[in-house]
Amino acid sequence: MxxxxxxxxxxxxxxxxxxxxxxxxxxxxxxxxxxxxxxxxxxxxxxxxxxxxxxxxxxxxxxxxxxxxxxxxxxxxxxxxxxxxxxxxxxxxxxxxxxxxxxxxxxxxxxxxxxxxxxxxxxxxxxxxxxxxxxxxxxxxxxxxxxxxxxxKETVEEEILERARNKLMLEFITIQRGVTDKEKKELREKAAKAGKIDDPKSSEDISRILKKRGQKMFEQSGNQKKLEELDIDSVLENAEEHKTEVPEGMVADGGEDFLKSFEYTDVKIDLEWDDIIPKDQLEGIKAEEEKTSP
CATH class of the missing domain: 3.40.50.300 (P-loop containing nucleotide triphosphate hydrolases)
Incomplete structure (x- = not known):
């Protein structure tokens, strides 16, 4: 990790x-x-x-x-x-x-x-x-x-940040609802099983994250050029503003919609890395490996 x-x-x-x-x-x-x-x-x-x-x-x-x-x-x-x-x-x-x-x-x-x-x-x-x-x-x-x-974007870093936000929101909901320690434990276990909170530890969890985000990352193109031509004033003007407050509607529904996202679905990504990495980049990686191999 x-x-x-x-x-x-x-x-x-x-x-x-x-x-x-x-x-x-x-x-x-x-x-x-x-x-x-x-x-x-x-x-x-x-x-x-x-x-x-x-x-x-x-x-x-x-x-x-x-x-x-x-x-x-x-x-x-x-x-x-x-x-x-x-x-x-x-x-x-x-x-x-x-x-x-x-x-x-x-x-x-x-x-x-x-x-x-x-x-x-x-x-x-x-x-x-x-x-x-x-x-x-x-x-x-x-x-x-x-x-x-x-x-x-589309890295394990972003995944960890999203899970941290989910954990904070889960803490808020359990306090708001006044749940028992047992109910709180069950909610937390459910969220952890769904991969919504906690640092990914198992190799399966890490592999799932890498493949899921890797697909999105390799689908993008021209990022280097975009960064080279980046207008910092425009970036700052359009930057997201995050306030430390409960999202609108969270209090009204008691966090039901948020908790529904913890429903566990075992999504298996059967793609191999050869299917995810673009062919030209894959050939470059293999050529580099051949150079460095004894």
């Missing part, structure tokens, strides 16, 4: 990926281009940071993975953005210094990289935005805080 989460963020999370992409080049421009163009998230983040820097904003960037903070740190250095960093390895003294430096009146720091330990699913992960805001204010921010959460 961790490997799939890495793949949802950046290929440099994997050994030797950077060397393979850069092909031995040590040119600063090639390093920056490789860092950005090899990840959809980085392409979007780069456009966003350029805009925020231009508008004199200051940014906190949170990641659950320390390795991703390393990658972000390399990116910020290549871009020439000054930044501070705070994760679990930073001692109390340097931690205080980093915060004070960021908050100093004449500070040139543009970004602050921070690790956040969401710990899987449910309330911890779903309140990450709130945690981010709380930390922002603890670091000294007094202005309103805008939060942008980057999630890779």
């Amino acid at each position: 961790m490997e799939l989460k890495k793949a949802s963020n950046h290929p440099y999370m994997f050994p030797n990926a950077e060397e393979k992409i850069l092909k031995g080049s040590e040119r600063r421009d090639d390093q920056l281009k490789g860092l950005i163009a090899s990840s959809g998230k980085m392409m979007l983040l780069d456009r966003l940071l350029v805009k925020l820097k231009k508008d004199n904003h200051r940014v906190l960037i949170f990641s659950q993975m320390v390795k991703m903070l390393d990658i972000l740190g390399d990116y910020l250095q290549l871009r020439g953005y000054q930044f501070q960093r705070l994760d679990g390895t930073v001692a109390a003294g340097p931690r205080r210094q980093a915060i004070d430096h960021f908050n100093a009146e004449e500070s040139n720091d543009f970004c602050f990289l921070l690790s956040t330990r969401a710990g899987g699913l449910g309330i911890n992960l779903m309140t990450a935005d709130t945690v981010a805001m709380a930390r922002a204010h603890r670091i000294g921010q007094k202005k309103p805080v805008s939060i942008y959460r980057l999630v890779s």
Whole structure:
């Protein structure tokens, strides 16, 4: 599961990926281009940071993975953005210094990289935005805080987020209905069996998710070009706004429609990966495997 989460963020999370992409080049421009163009998230983040820097904003960037903070740190250095960093390895003294430096009146720091330990699913992960805001204010921010959460579409990352939302809503419904502990346990087991909550653990569950989302992912085309031509102002203007409140109608029907989605259906995806991956990409993968095989 961790490997799939890495793949949802950046290929440099994997050994030797950077060397393979850069092909031995040590040119600063090639390093920056490789860092950005090899990840959809980085392409979007780069456009966003350029805009925020231009508008004199200051940014906190949170990641659950320390390795991703390393990658972000390399990116910020290549871009020439000054930044501070705070994760679990930073001692109390340097931690205080980093915060004070960021908050100093004449500070040139543009970004602050921070690790956040969401710990899987449910309330911890779903309140990450709130945690981010709380930390922002603890670091000294007094202005309103805008939060942008980057999630890779049709990946296990999106699946986990959807399950986390379902878990929160299930908690709300059980409280609203005043159900017994036994009923609550039954509802939770039903939802887990339907694959609606909890981190996928079994190989069958993970395989089902990969094939289901993989089909949709390979059906798309021209995504790289779309990202290269991306207009960040248009993206922000049309971005979804999520408010922490109960959906309209949820109180009225007691969550009946929501609970119906927990009805278990064993959907088996019988397709093989050879049927899901486009032929040209499949041939490229096989050719690469033949090159690396002893």
